[in-house]
Amino acid sequence: MKVDKLLPLLWSAVLALAMPASCWAQAQPQTGAKPATARATFAGGCFWCMEEPFDKLDGVLATTSGYAGGQKRNPTYEEVSAGVTGHTEAVQVLYDPKKVSYEKLLDVFWHNIDPTVKDRQFCDVGSQYRSSIFVHTDEQRRAAEASKSALEKSKPFKDAIVTPVVAATDFWPAEEYHQDYYRNNPIRYKYYRTGCGRDARLKQLWGSAPH
Numbered sequence: 001m002k003v004d005k006l007l008p009l010l011w012s013a014v015l016a017l018a019m020p021a022s023c024w025a026q027a028q029p030q031t032g033a034k035p036a037t038a039r040a041t042f043a044g045g046c047f048w049c050m051e052e053p054f055d056k057l058d059g060v061l062a063t064t065s066g067y068a069g070g071q072k073r074n075p076t077y078e079e080v081s082a083g084v085t086g087h088t089e090a091v092q093v094l095y096d097p098k099k100v101s102y103e104k105l106l107d108v109f110w111h112n113i114d115p116t117v118k119d120r121q122f123c124d125v126g127s128q129y130r131s132s133i134f135v136h137t138d139e140q141r142r143a144a145e146a147s148k149s150a151l152e153k154s155k156p157f158k159d160a161i162v163t164p165v166v167a168a169t170d171f172w173p174a175e176e177y178h179q180d181y182y183r184n185n186p187i188r189y190k191y192y193r194t195g196c197g198r199d200a201r202l203k204q205l206w207g208s209a210p211h
Contacts, residue, residue: 037061038097039136041090042093043068043131043133046198051091059095060094060095063091067174070086088128093105102143103147110151113131115131116205117162123195133148
């Protein structure tokens with residue numbers, strides 16, 4: 001072997017012997033490391049009611065109410081609620097995968113929706129309130145499909161699960177007054193949630209399971 005090719009190998013060997021093991025490990029590229037943050041998008045009827053359960057989780061950094069699954073760019077609440085854009089109300093979750101898993105987010109999602117109805121959730125009727133899991137990666141799709149299959153086998157209710165797993169497309173944040181509505185307008189939020197029968201139906205579906 002030529003000297004000019006041998007010297008770099010010798011130098012690497014010297015560094016490896018001189019460097020503490022911990023430092024050497026840090027110097028190597030980390031394969032399979034989880035990203036610092038990830039996104040998950042779920043539709044479960046009124047987005048006001050879907051922010052709260054995710055915000056309670058350690059590892060969730062932010063939730064944003066918005067519109068997903070439609071065709072029109074920059075839709076307004078009036079357009080979406082009229083059912084003319086193809087969107088559904090959704091919430092996008094920014095989370096730390098090192099603190100909370102996507103599987104945990106899926107579990108929280110299922111226990112906060114009625115997965116047995118199509119194009120509605122609780123008192124809100126129309127495709128703009130349909131439930132969906134919008135997946136951003138192949139890994140999320142596999143996890144979502146596995147979660148749905150497992151739930152089909154263990155569900156505490158008789159009806160079929162009709163909530164689809166679909167590819168995420170553009171997500172449009174809703175108007176500012178919709179963000180953190182349950183915090184900013186607690187009385188109105190509670191009145192709406194109770195009047196819509198959300199908690200009563202969740203208890204009927206899931207029993208004493210946390211939601």
